[in-house]
Amino acid sequence: MNRNTRTIVKIFIIAAVTIACVALAYYLGANITGHKLAAASDNMSYTRWLEKYFELTRAAGLLNGLCALGWFTAARFLFTVDEAVGAGKRIFWLGLLAISAAITLGVAHFYAPILGIKLNGIIFALYGIIFTGVGYWLLTIFTTPLAFKYTPLGAQLIGRRGI
Amino acid sequence: MSYYFVSIGGTGAKVMESLTHLCIAGLLPENERLYITAIDPDVGNGNLERTSTALNNFDVFQNFSVGNDTKLFKNKISIVRPFPWNPTGHDKTLDDLTEYHQHSKTVGKLYEVLYTRQERSTTLNEGFRGHPSIGAAVLAKNFDDGSKWRTLTEQIEKTISEGDSVKIFLAGSVFGGTGAAGLPTVARMLRNNLADYANKISIGGVLILPYFSFTPEDVKDELFARSENFLPNTKAALRYYAERENLFDATYFVGDNVMTPVGEFSVGSSNQRNEAHVVELYAAMAAIDFFARPITAPKVFKYICRHEREKFSWNDFPISAATFVQFARFIFAYVQLIKPVLSDLVSGDAKAYKYPWFVDLLGGVNVTEPEAVNFNFYAEAFAAWLKQIETLNGREVFLINPSMFEANPARLLDKKLFATCDGTNSKVTLHEVWYRLTEPTKYDSTVKGFGKFLRRLYDACAAN
Numbered sequence: 001m002n003r004n005t006r007t008i009v010k011i012f013i014i015a016a017v018t019i020a021c022v023a024l025a026y027y028l029g030a031n032i033t034g035h036k037l038a039a040a041s042d043n044m045s046y047t048r049w050l051e052k053y054f055e056l057t058r059a060a061g062l063l064n065g066l067c068a069l070g071w072f073t074a075a076r077f078l079f080t081v082d083e084a085v086g087a088g089k090r091i092f093w094l095g096l097l098a099i100s101a102a103i104t105l106g107v108a109h110f111y112a113p114i115l116g117i118k119l120n121g122i123i124f125a126l127y128g129i130i131f132t133g134v135g136y137w138l139l140t141i142f143t144t145p146l147a148f149k150y151t152p153l154g155a156q157l158i159g160r161r162g163i
Numbered sequence: 164m165s166y167y168f169v170s171i172g173g174t175g176a177k178v179m180e181s182l183t184h185l186c187i188a189g190l191l192p193e194n195e196r197l198y199i200t201a202i203d204p205d206v207g208n209g210n211l212e213r214t215s216t217a218l219n220n221f222d223v224f225q226n227f228s229v230g231n232d233t234k235l236f237k238n239k240i241s242i243v244r245p246f247p248w249n250p251t252g253h254d255k256t257l258d259d260l261t262e263y264h265q266h267s268k269t270v271g272k273l274y275e276v277l278y279t280r281q282e283r284s285t286t287l288n289e290g291f292r293g294h295p296s297i298g299a300a301v302l303a304k305n306f307d308d309g310s311k312w313r314t315l316t317e318q319i320e321k322t323i324s325e326g327d328s329v330k331i332f333l334a335g336s337v338f339g340g341t342g343a344a345g346l347p348t349v350a351r352m353l354r355n356n357l358a359d360y361a362n363k364i365s366i367g368g369v370l371i372l373p374y375f376s377f378t379p380e381d382v383k384d385e386l387f388a389r390s391e392n393f394l395p396n397t398k399a400a401l402r403y404y405a406e407r408e409n410l411f412d413a414t415y416f417v418g419d420n421v422m423t424p425v426g427e428f429s430v431g432s433s434n435q436r437n438e439a440h441v442v443e444l445y446a447a448m449a450a451i452d453f454f455a456r457p458i459t460a461p462k463v464f465k466y467i468c469r470h471e472r473e474k475f476s477w478n479d480f481p482i483s484a485a486t487f488v489q490f491a492r493f494i495f496a497y498v499q500l501i502k503p504v505l506s507d508l509v510s511g512d513a514k515a516y517k518y519p520w521f522v523d524l525l526g527g528v529n530v531t532e533p534e535a536v537n538f539n540f541y542a543e544a545f546a547a548w549l550k551q552i553e554t555l556n557g558r559e560v561f562l563i564n565p566s567m568f569e570a571n572p573a574r575l576l577d578k579k580l581f582a583t584c585d586g587t588n589s590k591v592t593l594h595e596v597w598y599r600l601t602e603p604t605k606y607d608s609t610v611k612g613f614g615k616f617l618r619r620l621y622d623a624c625a626a627n
Contacts, residue, residue, distance in 0.1 A: 088517035
């Protein structure tokens with residue numbers, strides 16, 4: 001696989017995983033605790049709650065996907081290594097991880113009241129695990145450009161990667 | 164086919180230095196082994212010492228498993244010992260070596276007429292001091308004896324007995340002492356000793372014409388070479404080759420119209436440490452040209468011209484620019500991207516995640532073994548040699564952009580010039596090399612260890 005193909009494939013993977021994360025967070029949230037939260041929300045039917053919850057999940061998921069895409073873009077097109085000490089960029093990756101977590105929890109915390117729905121700890125945990133855990137951390141382990149392929153924490157443990 | 168290179172004297176040793184670098188860079192034709200030997204009475208000569216260091220470094224690290232389908236390290240080198248062969252022994256004068264006092268009165272008187280008292284009584288530890296007449300007498304006598312020289316001829320005979328042909332190339336100056344005396348003497352000796360294998364042997368030689376000058380200081384009455392004698396010596400030598408005897412199948416003439424002053428005058432020994440010069444590079448390229456010739460090719464006399472008076476560029480060098488530039492990039496990429504962190508990575512002081520090439524290619528490889536350490540020394544030696552070649556007293560020599568790097572210690576001065584270091588646009592930036600190093604590549608099972616890493620780095624430095 002040449003470098004351009006690899007880049008396109010990775011961008012596609014980031015987009016696909018982001019969509020999958022949104023779908024997973026929506027499905028799990030709706031089925032695990034959706035009915036209870038809909039009942040707890042004022043004047044909210046389950047169907048109406050689902051619409052609002054989907055909107056919330058989509059916003060959190062897409063913003064989180066931008067973090068993963070931002071890391072990929074920076075590592076692929078912006079960072080250059082022309083001396084041995086300039087490699088790594090883990091601080092940048094950790095910064096985006098923190099932003100991912102802040103977005104995931106922040107969107108849930110601030111946007112849900114605007115939408116008029118209530119959330120509980122299960123939703124926050126699901127968002128954290130699915131968006132920040134899978135949609136950023138795990139995704140960047142597998143899609144980071146090769147020049148920085150072991151920068152995401154744990155990437156070396158998962159093994160040597162060729163793509 | 165096997166290649167033999169015989170360096171004669173200090174200038175020959177410097178040609179050998181250039182040839183060693185070109186050989187390591189993969190510029191010799193085919194994958195043949197290069198046997199190297201040196202003749203120099205001045206065994207402590209600084210030039211020879213520097214060449215020996217580069218050779219010995221390569222001798223140690225040439226067994227890296229880089230595979231057989233690459234130009235990198237493709238020509239192995241064997242040093243034929245004794246290295247160097249000292250035809251005079253220690254603390255010997257011409258009188259001692261010719262056993263002057265044992266000769267009859269008539270021969271003794273003739274000898275006194277041919278050689279001055281100073282020529283006869285000066286110890287020859289620092290060579291023949293620009294007096295080829297001394298060298299001719301000493302070398303002829305020692306070759307007749309032949310005991311120490313036998314290693315080379317035996318090695319050649321062994322090669323031929325295995326069904327191989329042999330190309331022997333001699334390099335030396337015609338304006339000094341050892342080279343001027345040794346070139347025809349050694350060629351004749353080889354022709355005579357190996358006469359039975361005449362159709363299996365080709366002998367070439369580069370006659371190096373004057374290209375440097377010096378001003379002697381504080382040597383008073385000592386016998387030494389004088390640069391004002393270089394041109395008359397050369398004239399006499401060339402007349403000898405033209406009128407008397409030329410035993411070479413290919414004769415190359417390399418010199419310069421400008422006499423480059425050497426930094427500090429020295430009669431010889433370790434103080435004689437002259438910087439590498441483009442003429443020596445040309446002489447090494449002459450050896451490569453000779454090795455590439457068919458063994459049955461007709462006798463030739465070759466010289467070379469350049470396009471511009473004050474400039475040497477790739478238009479003037481008859482070797483593959485792409486191969487040399489790839490090798491130079493490989494060395495400087497190593498110096499810039501790898502060497503500064505390698506020992507820290509091994510000791511654990513540097514974080515391995517930052518260096519995917521270390522995790523992928525050097526995990527479990529002992530990079531403190533002598534071979535890997537010698538490669539570090541070699542990288543320094545190559546940068547120093549290249550810098551000296553390109554520093555030509557105000558004239559421009561452009562192999563690799565001189566503004567890009569510095570030597571001692573080797574480092575890049577301008578990283579942006581890495582991609583265009585040969586004066587052409589290429590996409591091979593340092594980052595590109597870094598990126599390529601991390602990309603997956605399949606090699607056969609013979610490519611392994613530190614050799615695999617070097618091979619990967621070398622391939623990453625290719626222009627395409």
